[in-house]
Amino acid sequence: MSNARRHPRIATLGASLLLAVCAPPARAGDQPQWGERFTRNMIAEERGLPAAFDPEKNENIRWQVLIGNETYGTPIVAAGRVLIGTNNARPRDERRKGERGVLLCLDEKDGSFLWQLIVPKLGGDPLRDWPSAGICSPPTVEGDRIYIVSNRGEVMCLDIDGQADGNDGPFLGEAALMAAKDEEPLALTPRDADIVWTFDLRNDAGVHQHDSAHASILIHGRFLYLNTSNGVDSTHRAIAAPEAPALVVFDKETGRLVARESEGISARTFHCNWSSPLLAEIDGGPQILFAGGDGIVYAFAPLAALPPAGAIETLTTIWRFDCDPAAPKENIHQYVSNRRESPSNVKGMPVFYKNRVYAASGGDIWWGKREAKLTCFTPGGTGDITAKAARWTYPLKEHCCGTPSISNGLVFIGDLGRLVHCVDAETGAPCWTHETRGEVWASTLVADGKVYVGTRRGEFSIFAAEREKKVLATVMLDGPVCSSATAANGTVYVATFSRLYAIGLPR
Numbered sequence: 001m002s003n004a005r006r007h008p009r010i011a012t013l014g015a016s017l018l019l020a021v022c023a024p025p026a027r028a029g030d031q032p033q034w035g036e037r038f039t040r041n042m043i044a045e046e047r048g049l050p051a052a053f054d055p056e057k058n059e060n061i062r063w064q065v066l067i068g069n070e071t072y073g074t075p076i077v078a079a080g081r082v083l084i085g086t087n088n089a090r091p092r093d094e095r096r097k098g099e100r101g102v103l104l105c106l107d108e109k110d111g112s113f114l115w116q117l118i119v120p121k122l123g124g125d126p127l128r129d130w131p132s133a134g135i136c137s138p139p140t141v142e143g144d145r146i147y148i149v150s151n152r153g154e155v156m157c158l159d160i161d162g163q164a165d166g167n168d169g170p171f172l173g174e175a176a177l178m179a180a181k182d183e184e185p186l187a188l189t190p191r192d193a194d195i196v197w198t199f200d201l202r203n204d205a206g207v208h209q210h211d212s213a214h215a216s217i218l219i220h221g222r223f224l225y226l227n228t229s230n231g232v233d234s235t236h237r238a239i240a241a242p243e244a245p246a247l248v249v250f251d252k253e254t255g256r257l258v259a260r261e262s263e264g265i266s267a268r269t270f271h272c273n274w275s276s277p278l279l280a281e282i283d284g285g286p287q288i289l290f291a292g293g294d295g296i297v298y299a300f301a302p303l304a305a306l307p308p309a310g311a312i313e314t315l316t317t318i319w320r321f322d323c324d325p326a327a328p329k330e331n332i333h334q335y336v337s338n339r340r341e342s343p344s345n346v347k348g349m350p351v352f353y354k355n356r357v358y359a360a361s362g363g364d365i366w367w368g369k370r371e372a373k374l375t376c377f378t379p380g381g382t383g384d385i386t387a388k389a390a391r392w393t394y395p396l397k398e399h400c401c402g403t404p405s406i407s408n409g410l411v412f413i414g415d416l417g418r419l420v421h422c423v424d425a426e427t428g429a430p431c432w433t434h435e436t437r438g439e440v441w442a443s444t445l446v447a448d449g450k451v452y453v454g455t456r457r458g459e460f461s462i463f464a465a466e467r468e469k470k471v472l473a474t475v476m477l478d479g480p481v482c483s484s485a486t487a488a489n490g491t492v493y494v495a496t497f498s499r500l501y502a503i504g505l506p507r
Contacts, residue, residue, distance in 0.1 A: 029489040031044060034076065046488070053503045088118065099132065103116060156197070247273075261298070323346060324373075342364065346359055360400040410425060416440065
């Protein structure tokens with residue numbers, strides 16, 4: 001199957017309704033990627049954000065909209081759009097009902113619906129495209145292009161205007177792609193996505209995604225870096241595709257696969273490769289950092305130039321740091337369901353801050369030991385730097401799938417033990433903890449001197465981002481919060497399973 005599949009153009013409906021919409025330019029306050037650009041730090045340089053809100057009283061609520069009914073995607077804000085992955089529980093196209101992954105594109109001003117990407121489920125083994133999960137990957141936006149991984153493991157480049165300004169190509173098979181098995185392709189409308197190119201990681205890179213594809217694409221120059229979500233088979237006791245890459249690189253202009261890691265990460269993976277890469281300036285040059293499903297943070301040299309046509313380069317490894325060197329390394333799947341001893345993994349992303357790396361690692365949420373920790377190390381050098389680079393570790397409770405927020409020398413992170421932690425970034429000394437009513441799956445967000453974080457019980461907390469604990473607000477929302485809050489252009493965006501809130505002070 002080609003990495004730039006083409007299908008015959010299918011005529012669009014309602015040509016008279018076609019809107020000649022041009023995307024507004026990106027603004028300084030946009031949030032076009034999950035986390036801070038390059039470093040992945042969960043912070044935003046916003047000011048004038050609310051310290052409290054109340055949806056029932058409509059206090060500090062700019063707008064709220066119903067989305068799906070099981071939402072894991074983090075909202076991304078760019079060029080006047082808000083983009084969020086969800087499911088199809090509330091169809092916006094009555095012709096396309098049933099289970100599908102959905103990427104919604106909404107108007108930033110009022111939350112009104114602009115267009116959507118609809119992707120049918122894989123079918124068959126539910127452990128490859130989990131029921132009701134929808135599209136989990138947060139998109140990354142650059143200019144008028146959106147880069148995302150669908151629920152079927154398709155890396156896609158989308159036009160930010162959707163079909164409203166026509167089907168730009170070169171990919172012209174949107175109608176066929178959006179049709180479920182045994183469905184006839186339907187005519188496109190201005191409310192449908194415009195796909196520029198697409199690449200199937202499963203069929204064209206040999207990846208066996210597990211549970212769901214989850215990747216936040218990193219852009220560096222011409223290249224896209226992303227994890228593959230390659231993981232275990234349905235028994236959870238073997239890697240289905242041990243030779244498949246855990247990290248891949250694409251040409252953003254064409255969708256061509258141009259490089260991959262060959263460290264054997266997949267073969268050593270305990271569950272899956274869900275952590276996304278970051279970029280850091282280390283030892284005088286850029287390095288791509290990636291936390292593998294084996295609990296090791298790797299540094300790779302970024303591509304310097306486009307490889308020759310047809311060539312797929314192997315990324316050069318610079319160094320590696322083991323977040324849990326004492327964990328089992330052999331016959332690792334014999335430890336499945338062992339809650340006392342097991343390998344570790346990293347489900348969130350490492351963060352680069354003031355020449356240090358901070359990563360939360362530990363036993364797998366579903367299958368591993370009930371043990372997690374936050375690790376700080378100084379990156380650099382070559383080879384295995386674990387022993388010399390380690391600075392401190394701080395114990396977390398049970399499990400953690402969050403990415404740290406680091407601001408003014410303080411680290412903030414939540415865990416599944418129902419705790420939010422504040423830790424000294426230099427020493428790892430605890431500053432404070434706060435007990436929540438539910439597990440914290442989401443990453444914290446620090447913006448405007450505040451910490452924003454939600455729980456799976458629907459509890460949303462706002463703290464002062466300070467060394468002494470100060471709870472500013474606690475709000476009970478309409479459902480679980482599994483994704484991270486996003487701050488952009490004076491507004492905080494929070495998604496529950498079924499609703500997206502735009503929260504801000506009166507203007």
